[in-house]
Amino acid sequence: MEVRAEFKKFHDVEADALVVTIYEGEKAEEGALRDLDERSGGLLRELIGSDEMRGKQGEMVYVHKPGDIRARRLLLVGGGKREDSSLDGVRKVTGSAARFLRGKGARSMAMLRRSQLDIGSSAQAAVEGALIGLFEPDRYKTEDKEERRITELILVAASPGSENELARGVERGRIIGDAINLARELSNEPASTLTPTELAERARETAARFGLDIDVLDEARMKDLGMGALLGVARGSDEPAKLIVLRYTPEGAEPMGTGGEVIAIVGKGITFDSGGISIKPSEGMEKMKYDMSGAAATLAVMRAIAQLKPSVNVIGLMPTSENMPSGRAYKPGDVLRAMNGTTIEVINTDAEGRLVLADAMTYAKKLGATRMIDLATLTGSVSVALGAVNVAILGNDQVFVDELRGAAREVGERFWQLPMDDEYRELIKSDIADIKNSAGRYAGTITAAWFLREFAGDVKWAHLDIAGTAWENERKSYMSKGPTGVAIRTVINYVCNHTGKR
Ligand code: BES
Ligand code: MN
Ligand code: ZN
Numbered sequence: 001m002e003v004r005a006e007f008k009k010f011h012d013v014e015a016d017a018l019v020v021t022i023y024e025g026e027k028a029e030e031g032a033l034r035d036l037d038e039r040s041g042g043l044l045r046e047l048i049g050s051d052e053m054r055g056k057q058g059e060m061v062y063v064h065k066p067g068d069i070r071a072r073r074l075l076l077v078g079g080g081k082r083e084d085s086s087l088d089g090v091r092k093v094t095g096s097a098a099r100f101l102r103g104k105g106a107r108s109m110a111m112l113r114r115s116q117l118d119i120g121s122s123a124q125a126a127v128e129g130a131l132i133g134l135f136e137p138d139r140y141k142t143e144d145k146e147e148r149r150i151t152e153l154i155l156v157a158a159s160p161g162s163e164n165e166l167a168r169g170v171e172r173g174r175i176i177g178d179a180i181n182l183a184r185e186l187s188n189e190p191a192s193t194l195t196p197t198e199l200a201e202r203a204r205e206t207a208a209r210f211g212l213d214i215d216v217l218d219e220a221r222m223k224d225l226g227m228g229a230l231l232g233v234a235r236g237s238d239e240p241a242k243l244i245v246l247r248y249t250p251e252g253a254e255p256m257g258t259g260g261e262v263i264a265i266v267g268k269g270i271t272f273d274s275g276g277i278s279i280k281p282s283e284g285m286e287k288m289k290y291d292m293s294g295a296a297a298t299l300a301v302m303r304a305i306a307q308l309k310p311s312v313n314v315i316g317l318m319p320t321s322e323n324m325p326s327g328r329a330y331k332p333g334d335v336l337r338a339m340n341g342t343t344i345e346v347i348n349t350d351a352e353g354r355l356v357l358a359d360a361m362t363y364a365k366k367l368g369a370t371r372m373i374d375l376a377t378l379t380g381s382v383s384v385a386l387g388a389v390n391v392a393i394l395g396n397d398q399v400f401v402d403e404l405r406g407a408a409r410e411v412g413e414r415f416w417q418l419p420m421d422d423e424y425r426e427l428i429k430s431d432i433a434d435i436k437n438s439a440g441r442y443a444g445t446i447t448a449a450w451f452l453r454e455f456a457g458d459v460k461w462a463h464l465d466i467a468g469t470a471w472e473n474e475r476k477s478y479m480s481k482g483p484t485g486v487a488i489r490t491v492i493n494y495v496c497n498h499t500g501k502r
Helices: 031-039 043-047 086-102 119-134 162-189 196-210 217-225 228-234 285-310 353-366 381-386 398-410 422-426 446-455 488-497
Strands: 002-006 019-022 060-065 072-079 109-114 154-155 213-217 242-248 264-267 269-273 313-323 335-337 343-345 371-376 390-397 415-417 462-466
Touching: 002 119, 002 488, 019 031, 019 086, 031 043, 043 072, 043 154, 043 217, 060 086, 072 086, 072 269, 086 109, 086 119, 119 154, 154 162, 154 213, 162 196, 162 285, 196 213, 196 242, 196 269, 196 313, 213 228, 217 228, 228 313, 228 335, 264 353, 269 285, 269 353, 285 313, 285 488, 313 353, 313 371, 313 390, 353 371, 353 446, 371 488, 381 390, 381 446, 390 398, 390 446, 398 415, 398 462, 398 488, 422 446, 446 462
Parallel strands: 002 154, 019 072, 019 109, 109 154, 264 313, 264 371, 269 313, 371 462, 390 415
Antiparallel strands: 060 072, 213 242, 242 313, 335 343, 390 462
16 A cells, blocks of 8 residues: 555545545534535535434545545544544544445545644554454455455645654554554464464564574573473464574674663464363364464564564564363473473463573573563463453562553553452462462463562563453444454554654
């Protein structure tokens, strides 16, 4: 999709459709709408205030031959209350409009800028919204495949002088939207296609294309490093595990390990979670191909960072394996020794995510991480607690957690903190080893986080449990159903705007 800005009158813009947001309570006689009303022969006066267009979010009216404007169609979309308008609103309105217009066969759409939000940020949000909105998880369809394409998005702004700001916003939006869709594409891939080896291959392609350093550790190297937790999980699978390590070094930065900040992003990369010997029920098991969504998010974040170039060192770690039952699989009752020496009693082989993350976190510290964010589809319990609405965030440093919550709020993502009282730590004590990998169902998200915390040590660490939010079961007007790419925008925002400016 080509995106460009035009500083023209809205009626001079050449496009298949012109999209205009109508806010609640607006009058057709006021401001920008007045011109449109006159050019369309009083159309707005008739529509606004009618039941068809009250400006409520989600409302749309599609008009053919809209009168004296160059665009061939007019799409009015409800924007909600103007005082509530937000970047997330811009994102959703643009996404909904793009999906709607694609369905009508439009190839180009022009968006009239009407929000009073910062011009660069709202351009960014609009581009993100369109890219996210137009993604379809239909790679494997041969029928009913969405073949229609919107190839042109034109942002129409009346205020010349802000060209640079707008162009930068468009560029940021494209980078972030494309990164999110890369993650969604990966999460959607069947597990027999996207094996750990294939995930490493895709990471190599991304690294080569965007100029990131990459190192892929195979099982032999992991064994030398003593990664008994990650290798324990991998044992049941015929597919060899990998630990993928990406590195972004800013220009002119102090080398890693010489005192500067090094942010590590660690993503759970279980390409298929059958549960192992503690096997899962077959109903819904097909969805466990998305148990690598944390790793996909990590790759997406690293790709965007390589393009946005913040002035901070960032490493991305993707511990990736299948979790399978077999004659060689690890078993309940086994004791594993993690890279940092901690011994772990395996209670449930289905609590595998924390095991692969444990060794990746230790390795991240070895590489010099001073701050860590892990992303993982870690527990079913997070859906019990927060449904599909909020990402659970937990951590060992309140300031860091608050910074991430703030970063989430700014990009319209919802994070909710769960508590880490010491009493929960008791629940992962083992009778025969240092800790155990499962403490049962109660407070499952919190005990899983306590497990990870053992491996963060004194590094500032935050954990994002995205098991409930990485997959959307319902189609939205602004987005297809399936993988969501959740938390990617937040982590990019945090890295680029909250630690070390560009
Ligand atoms: N990958 C699952 C968590 C999950 C469940 C993700 C549903 C997405 C949707 C994870 O590996 C798992 O199986 N967790 C167990 C932990 C338990 C055995 C302590 C769970 O949540 O049931
Ligand atoms: Mn599991
Ligand atoms: Zn899992």
